[in-house]
Amino acid sequence: MVQPAERDSRGIVDPAAGLSRFSLDRFAPSGHVARFVDRYWIVTWDLPSGQSYPQHVLPHPVVNLIIEPAVAVAVGVQIGRTTKVLERSGRALGVMFRAGGFSPLAPGPMTRLTDRSAHLVDWLGADAGRWADQVRAAPDQREMVAAAERFLRARLPIEPHPCEDATALVDRIVADPSLRRVDQLAALAGRSERTLQRLFAAHVGVSPKWVVRRYRIYEAAEAVAHGQDVSWADLAADLGYADQAHLTREFSAAFGVPPQQYARRQREAAQ
Known part of the structure; x- marks a missing residue:
């Protein structure tokens, strides 16, 4: 069961301070996608002009796919703390895989992706770029998540995977x-x-x-x-x-x- 960030803030450094500056909504995957994906998350922020907030994260041992207005990236397991500086306003969709869950889509052994990140298309192909555009054009969170479900449902295996x-x-x-x-x-x-x-x-x-x-x-x-x-x-x-x-x-x-x-x-x- 996907818990709200207020109840499960694992990985968010200084969660009380961070959640006062941005909203974090989580959504559960469905069908066979749920065997590989832990959650979809959407961060929304709107900071006053001239202000910024550095949100530190101690990541789970998982891959995240992140689509922002200007960039779409695939992020492998990160050993150390990472930081995202929030400025002005924005919205991002993330796909947080379960530990090991990205392996069926990985371009090689998972150790090759540790502490690495790349443009989404580098790891998932040109279709990932079109998916990112669909997410950015979505009118609301429901449609953003639906676009992610469609993309992953067509690519993740139905049969058991090692x-x-x-x-x-x-x-x-x-x-x-x-x-x-x-x-x-x-x-x-x-x-x-x-x-x-x-x-x-x-x-x-x-x-x-x-x-x-x-x-x-x-x-x-x-x-x-x-x-x-x-x-x-x-x-x-x-x-x-x-x-x-x-x-x-x-x-x-x-x-x-x-x-x-x-x-x-x-x-x-x-x-």
Whole structure:
């Protein structure tokens, strides 16, 4: 079920501040498209002249297709934090695939797309350019999403695809906060850790260890953003960090400030 951003802000750095400057609407895919696509999202903003807002994002381990008024891009899994500077007014449609879900459309192994982006047509062909024009011309959000559904429904496979094994395992990681080590995931999958490494490299683009750490850090950020306590020492040990300081440094690099300062900033923004 697609949750509104106010209830699920994973990946949005400083969500309270950001959602006061732009609107973010999410829509669920349908039919066989839902096996590969997590959601459609539409961002709309209208800032006063001369003002801008840098929205930082810590991306999920997924591909996003993004259509804006002046550009249409395909963005592979991004390892670090990304930033989009919002200015004036605008509207963008995004297609957020499920982990591994872009693999049937990918021009090569997913590891080749990690930390890369390209014009939409470079990865999806000339038809993607015409699709982008349809989205831009759509009179409302419903028609924007409908154009995305038509484009993807014709291209994503109806038959089972090998990427869906990886998708199911990432779903397990997301759903089970106690899953914090790759050996646990391997045991659940009934596969060796090496087999999981190859599966994730082919279809997700990053390692299973990286995915586990990303989602556990998401959860920690969500907890502090909502005023909950987090045992950083326990989390660091469970995730295999050398010590709490290493986890704190990774959190700081991802969210811009240490955990305690991030929590304070969220409380202040919500007031």
